[in-house]
Amino acid sequence: MDDRELIGRVLAGDARAEREMYDAHVDRVFRLVYRMVGDTHRAQDYTQEAFIKAFRRLADFRGDSALSTWLCAIAISVTLNGLRTLKRAREREVGLDEAPALGARTVEADPDLKVRMRRAIDGLPDGYRTVFVMHDVEGYTHEEIATALGVQPGTSKAQLFRARARLREALADFARE
């Protein structure tokens, strides 16, 4: 069944069609959200919220992109909003409790590459990180990323280039090995 027929059934109030749409896309949406948040419970919450919003807004879907790309756009929007809220909450907590520790460099044993990579990706600005995760980790094309994020493909390419440059810089010692 193609997207258009499935969408028509959902809009007509067919609850089974909603489940079919969910089954067809949930794995991809959850994977992307999890890659962004790294926490099962939050990924679950954001994925649920993305699908609920998608069903509510389905009448607005014009078919300019694939349904999967449209769903990813909603999921990314929900996830980034959730992460921003979380970040603000953490900053408030840090502001009250841990302000003196900010900026202090921690001295620790050299972690392995995976850990260093995770920290380096976590440290990227949201825009760079989103494009890097979508392209280099999850395999989305620049066209899909551009549609999902509402930017030009060239912007997506530029952000990926900068993200990679930052990661190379952060992991220069591994790159030289």
Place this chain on the structure above:
Amino acid sequence: MDDDPLDEPLRAAAREYHRPPDPPREAMWREIERARRLDRARRPAPRRWLPWAAGAAAAAVLALGIGIGRLSQRGPQPPVAVGADWSASPRVNQTAYRLATVEHLGQSEAFLTLFRTSVRSGSQERLASATARELLATNRLLLDSPAAQDRRMRLLLQDLELVLAEIAQLTPDAPSGDRELIREGIERGGVLTRLRTVVPPGATPTRGAL
């Protein structure tokens, strides 16, 4: 710029970034389905809604009329004339709304008690959704009335609306898990306890069977 990838060791490490587990598909679907049921219950459906909304409105007006009538018989003041502007008397107005609200909450309390019992015993009551729709209509009228000006009452009516909307959406072939979820919602929100706090003893109505 795509032809400027990271070196393979870095690419391999990146692929390990937040490696996802299997998605909790059914758990997520239950929450989505629950939200969608509420969406459908809240969506206006004029053709089906209007007849029993009109009936509920008539019932609410009747309850108000009874309240006003009772009040007008007390004390030395002359009886309220038919067609008089009763809304000009805030005290009478408030009392009538209070009476109508207590009546509605009493019926809802009896209904939810019976619904909870039927879920626990595993019996399938076909009339539950019909009664829930009827109560839902009255509930919405009360939410839009001065009865909802009291914050505590408004919150109770809002919580009651969610529960009634969920039951109204139940179909005879709905899985038992759906009923159980609604029952859990009633317990979690303390809806029955709050209803019993508001409804005075002895005000339990005769109408309330599933």
